Amino acid sequence: MAGVTALAMPCAASAAGFLEPAGPVAAAQLSHFGTISALMLIVIVPMFVALPLVLLRYRRGGKGTYRPDWEFNWGLELLIWGIPVALVAALGTALWNHTLKNDPYRPLGPAPLVVEVIALDWKFLFLYPEQGVATLDLLVLPKDRPVTLKLTSGTVMQSFIVPRLAGQIYAMAGMQTQLNLIADATGDFTGRNTQYNGLGFATQSFTTRVVSAEDFASWVTGAKAQPAGLDAAGYKALLPPSVVNEPVIYGRFTPGLFDQIIASFAPGMAGGHQGHEAPAGTGTPAAAAPAAAHQHDAHTPEAAQ
Structure with missing residues (x-):
């Protein structure tokens, strides 16, 4: 019991960002960022070197030749157009290769841990x-x-990111998106929403806690012992915009809740994705009507109070 309590307490999450990756996906993104930066230096460095030289040479009294009738030069044209074309081709190739290799939907190994994420206001x-x-x-x-x-959303579109583990992915009501990642270092990492969604947007962050396999099994055992449970009524209570000061652990939740939340916005999507099927005959849950209403009025100042 002490173990789950310790893991539940909010620690001072690391403020380090994507420049200190804690997983292979984030490391690949940092490498891609370095490639882009190096390619862009091909343009930036010559520009900053040439600018003062041009100003010095062609200033009044400088050594530059005054040619008022000058019109065209093949070498200069090839330089002006050739380098940008080559640079765009190199950037496009690098982006293409990175996108294929690090597709967020691509599984990173067998038997992944599946976590269903519902973005709410502001949690x-x-x-x-x-x-x-x-x-x-x-x-x-x-x-x-x-x-x-x-990932899905119980309200407006949001953007989920844990910078030290993977890039951002959108969460949208009535739809499911997917993000695959691996953490190769233990610790607390900050995750947050990067899509503006109202007055509490700046405070919408969470702790991603990476632990050993043994500690994770112990945490699950302790979490199951928690008395609080989450059902449709409990989910309905989470819909009003609010800021969570401390993490909450539920020892159980209604099976198929993730699919039911998607179905509350788009009934035809419930069975149309690779999620856990909702129990037969459930249809739209009790949370459906509040979710639909919340979508329209939750972001007014009155609703936030």
């Missing part, structure tokens, strides 16, 4: 379907195990 709800537990504003992951995040 994130995490469901662990295999473990049967849920958390609010706390994402606990085992080190060195592939993770598949399935």
Whole structure:
């Protein structure tokens, strides 16, 4: 019990960003950033070198030849147009290769840990379907195990990111997106929403806690012992905009809740993605009507009070 309490307490999450990757996906993104930066220096460095030289040479009284009838020079034209064309081709090739290699939907290994993520105002709800537990504003992951995040939104579109582990991916109501990642270092990493969604946007962050496989198993055992549970009524209570000061752990949640949330916005999408099927006959849950209403009025100043 002490273990789950310690893991649930919000620690001072590391402020380091993508420049200190803690997983192969983030490391690949940092490498791609370095490639782009190096290619752009091909333009930036000559420009800053040439500018003062041109100003010095062609100033009044300088050594530059005055040619008022000058019109065309093949060498200069090739330089002006050739370098940008080659640079665009190199940037495009690098981006193409990086995009194919690091597709966020591409699984990173067998038997991934599946976590269902629901973006709310101004918090994130995490469901662990295999473990049967849920958390609010706390994402606990085992080190060195592939993770598949399935994302949707219970409100407006949001952008999910844990900079030290992977890039951003959008979460949209009535739809499912996906992000695969692996953490190869333990610790607390900051995750947040980067898509403006109202008055509490600046405070919408969460802790991603990476622990060893043994500690993760212990955390799951402790989480299951928590008395709080999450059902349709509990989810409805989370819909009003609010800021979570401390993470919340639910010892159980209603199976198929993730699909039901998607169906509350787009009934035809519930069975149209690789998620956990909602129980037969559930249809749109009790949370559906509040979710639809919340989509329209939650971002007014009155709703935030």
